[in-house]
Amino acid sequence: MTGPTTDPRTAHRAEGFPEQEQQQPGLTDRMDPRPDHGEESYRGAGRLVGRRALITGGDSGIGRAVAIAFAREGADVAIGYLPEEESDAASTLALVRAEDRRALALPGDLREEGWPTSIVERTIAEFGGLDLLVLNAAHQRERAGIEELPMDGFDRVMRTNLYAMVESVKAVVPHLAPGASIIVTASIQGFDPKAALVDYAMTKAAQVAFVEAMATELGEKGIRVNAVAPGPIWTPLIPATGWPDKLPSFGQDTPLGRAGQPAEVAPAYVYLASDAASYVSGAVLPVTGGKAL
Structure with missing residues (x-):
């Protein structure tokens, strides 16, 4: 017997968000309300047991x-993040370790040439390889x-x-097995661009x-490459974008009528990382509240 279904319009906060603003890069503790990352709700099913993952921007959102999600599915997790995000990173790493998985902190700035290569190499050295x-x-x-x-902002x-994306992939490919x-975290902005976010x-x-x-290119090596394209998701990047007056209506223009939460995006990554997606490569998976790409 199945349980009751969940109305996606009200599964999470249906109204907008209070006006607020942060400096980049933005921190979770300063958000009102705090996002839901699945801390209480995500249940793993052993989909990624024994795998080793590196997540850039893994501290928040x-x-x-x-x-x-990866840790609860059985993966060891390394996260890259800016030094200013240390408090968020510490919380994330503690959640990974709570699942008895190895966790690796990699603070630094991906804009610095050589740093994306460095965190790939450090993850491989610590975990003995890299799968995700x-x-x-x-x-x-x-x-x-x-x-x-x-x-300078454009740069x-x-x-x-x-x-950073290109250097990371260039560095990791020689170390990846079939x-x-x-x-890649893409965005609905790649398909429906807004002038106010032109460079993004x-x-x-x-x-x-x-x-x-x-x-x-990498299919012949047995390596799959995919993207997730989120729509409006409540993360620290949003109050740090510089549009406090837009937050009360943030996400309200989606067919589901609300913004999404990070916990609602993570399962897309688990699917693409798992053997359930063994024939999926070159795909862009939208998590947009119904907005078309």
């Missing part, structure tokens, strides 16, 4: 939810218009969202092209 690479770290800011787009977005999986949206469209190209 979607990255934390994925770290929790989740490229989740990202940066976005609201832009007032193309004439006012700061080039930060490009280096965080694109340069059955390994690379998953550009990177997300480029990530989709990269995933499709890498799926073609």
Whole structure:
């Protein structure tokens, strides 16, 4: 006998969020309300037992939810994060260790050439190999218009969202065995770009092209490459984007009528990382509350 179904419109907070603002990169403890990463709700089923994962941007938001889910599915987890996010990272690593899984902290800035390679190599040295690479770290800011787009800000977005992704994959491929999986956090912005996020949206469209190209190249090695494209998800990146007046209506324009929570995105990563997705590569899995890509 099955239990009662859950109405997706009210499964999580249905209303918008109070006006608030943070400096980048944003911290969980300063959010009102705190996001749900699946701390109480996610139940593992042994889908990733014995696997070793590296998650960039793994300290908070979607990255934390994925770290929790992977650990509860049996994986060891390393997380990359900015030093300013140490408090969030410590909480995430504690949740991984609570599942009797190995946890590795990798603080640093992915914009620095060589650092993406370094965290790949350190994870392999600590865990004895790497099976799952989740490229989740990202940066976005609201832009007032193309004439006012700061080039140093543009550079930060490009280096965080694109340069680091490419260097990470370049570094990891020689170490991956058949059955390994690379998953990129893309975005609905790559398909439905907003002018106020022009540079971020550009990177997300480029990530989709990269995933499709890498799926073609790496398929012959037995390595799958996919992306998850979230819609409006309540993470620290949102109050740190610079649009406090938009938070009361954040996510209200989706067919389901609300923003999503990180806990609702993590199962997509588990699926793509698991053997259940053994014939899935080059795919972009939308988690958008019903918005079409």
